[in-house]
Amino acid sequence: MEDMTGTGTDKRSYSISEVVALTGLTAHTLRWYERIGLMPHVDRSHTGQRRFHDRDLDWLAFVGKLRLTGMPVADMVRYAELLREGESTFEERQELLEATRRDVISRIAELHDTLAVLDRKIEFYAGARRAPERHRVR
């Protein structure tokens, strides 16, 4: 079932600059993510250089999604910690994801609301320009 290892493109490893190219993040940000514990674990070469793998790219993609929801980095770090702690944290992880899910749903609702407001105003301007007489709006 759900596994998300190897979706076709797998490569032994990626240097930090390759990951920069692939994700759009900066090398600084990638190192910072690791420093604050936002990366579950990053391999190193025998000379100490970071060797990212596909699972790291998957994780980074997931983090990118979470970032879009406005989730604070600290919460993502918490999730990464749970991951490092192993299977005993399945329940807590699931709860965290479900709470996030609820947040996302309410953000979507807020945005739909905003969209309605925007549409009303846009319609006002469109109308005012079709018939430039009296109008008042803010």
Added chain:
Amino acid sequence: MEDMTGTGTDKRSYSISEVVALTGLTAHTLRWYERIGLMPHVDRSHTGQRRFHDRDLDWLAFVGKLRLTGMPVADMVRYAELLREGESTFEERQELLEATRRDVISRIAELHDTLAVLDRKIEFYAGARRAPERHRVR
């Protein structure tokens, strides 16, 4: 010549503390909004105290919506400026709102995407806990 596109509740004016209570913003923030030009105009009493009206509350509610979309304050200030400049800016205002509308729509799409990812992971955890055998995920 009553202006106030009255939607029922109109009151002559509101003190800053009343607006604090009504909007949830702080007095500091309200004064700061005015200072940076984010309020189209705020009346003053003969003694110089701020007198907010319903149109100000409407504006503040609109700003609140825009804030939810992640629009930078500078852009909202721009819109407020256009408002102060009068009818000649109708076209530009409409464009600005339409650009914002497009942003909101793409943010909604991103969030739907994120929701799908979240749902897949939540389903994984639910499944893993129903049948606690092999599993692997990030």
Added chain:
DNA sequence: CGCTTGCTTCGAGTGCACTCCAAGGATCTA
């Protein structure tokens, strides 16, 4: 009358998420 609220200026502090720098070391390329 005295307390609360409000006004001003304006500068400093906060929290977040990066973003960049300096110093020095390793690796790749012609």
Added chain:
DNA sequence: TAGATCCTTGGAGTGCACTCGAAGCAAGCG
């Protein structure tokens, strides 16, 4: 082998949007 390029670290700096504080005075209310 030289030089360019990329890597490491810790720490400092940036930008945004507030958020607060202080000083000192005016106004409102009960």
